[in-house]
Amino acid sequence: MFNSIVLVKQVPDTANISGKVMKDDGTVNRAKLPAIFNHEDKVALELALKVKEIYGGTVTAITMGPPRASDILRECLFMGADSVYLISDRKFAGADTLATSYVLSEAIKRIGAYDFVFAGRQAIDGDTAQVGPQTAEKLNIPQITYVEEIISAANGKVTIRKKIDGGYEIVEASLPVLLTVINGAAEARPYSAKRIMAYKNAKSLTDLEGMTEGNSLLYTDKLVHEYKEKNLFIPTFTMDELKLDVERCGVKGSPTKVYKIESVVLAGGNHLKVANTKQGIGNLIEQLMADHILG
């Protein structure tokens, strides 16, 4: 039996920038990018679910983000997570990886006894790969990054294949341990139709507040109670709930600051247009040969 906690993140889909999200000045309109479940985190959840299937135990998924991040928590439930938590507070806004790992590590401690913490290696919006190791450091447990495979787990130890520069390594770690998982480690399972039916109406407090807008607080309380009864309530951890040090959260707790941002103008620039014909391409090749670039 192993208890796993999985760190997941909702990210803007930055991978495939199409013309549709480009502004007239050639920069990307970030607001237009769809929000998706960070893929490597999904793979991390898959590994946690596999561990549960083989050895028994529980899988808990948590995300820190704005209220709408409850979307991906529902997706975690669709995949098979036993429970999910939203970690959300305006005071968390602007957190860099250090402040994020502080909040996550405290949330993990709150959830309680765990054998594994799983996370994707990195999220595609920042690509830093820092939150996993920083969370492990704060939990005072070892980490294994770039996990490719869980070979076996028994007697408080896990054997893992991990990627290293130029190859791979088999390592044995004492539990608890934090694992960051790469894309190739597993194929995330499709959402179960049965679970979609069961959990599509799972709601966080903010979700419910949105539904009761204009109505009395009493009504919200009643709804929360109802959803809890039906096991469809997604609990939210706020800063106060976790008794966090405000100095270590959000912008305040972030040593790195964004000094400047330049939206990149992707359009423009002069290039020689080469006709897509035998003649045009032939001329280009001749030119490159004359310049000793092609030989």
Added chain:
Amino acid sequence: MDKLSNEVWVYIEQRNGKPADVSFELLSKGLKLAQNMGGILKAIVIGDKVKELAKETFKYGVDEAIVIDSAELKDYRTMPYSRIMNELVNASNPRIILFGATIVGRDLAPRVASNTRSGLTADCTELKIDSIKYLGKEYKDLLLQIRPAFGGNIIATIITPDNPTQIATVREGVMEKHLAETQNPVKITEIPFIPDPTDELVKIIEQHREESKINLKGAPIIVSGGYGLGTKENFKLVFELAHTIGGEVAGSRAAVDAGFIVPERQVGQTGVTVRPKLYIAIGISGAIQHRAGMQEANKIIAINNDPDAPIFGISHYGIVGDAAEVIPTFIEAYKHKLK
């Protein structure tokens, strides 16, 4: 805040006493940063029998090398290596630490940043020292860490204004290494290794390595394919063209994610940075993330069926058309001209 340190540290990554290229590249960058802030450059060398390597760092302008040498440190392991680094950093709060953004560097640097509560910026494409004003306060000799962010659609300058230590990671090939004009006398400070029970929490059972036959960095011609090729089948055309003109094959991140090509051949901010004589970008839209790794190519040809693809903006030659037509025409024309 107490007086800030003027030290720039570079973590020297090594395997069996052989340095990672990126570490010496960072020494060259670190030397420049140290000079610009009137500071000194230190190399941190952890491993087994690494004193020769420590001596070698002085060719790149190091003032002092800190060495922790022990048979137990032969292979990189997170727990002992990060413990050593944490102790070193907490003891003297260097102003700047640079790590290669390798698998090891990305495992170690965040652990150190977390423990020492320092700022950490990943995959910087440029680093410089400048005095700036931020939120009404003057900061002297701050490290400006420049990196594409948000999937490479913006360029961000990140600072760590109010903490003693600023940490950055940089990918291999981004900075250029060169021998220092003047070398300092060798000064090695050895710090004894004291084992700790936590070192044994993770044990290496076996290791497999193959020397990579892929050499993108040194290739004069690179033919690179993107997501726009659509299928793995179409991507074969990229291999065919590369083979014909004697180039190496590479791909964009999207092509790697789509499984068209292995990650070792990814060009871009989160892949390899290349400076070939000729770079042919096929079906690559040209996000900053990709450009960061290839825009310094001597000549760039873009082939794309979208005439508005941003890649044309940094190309010298552009061909608008479907790769499945353009590549065979290119191959045929090339063979014809060779005759």
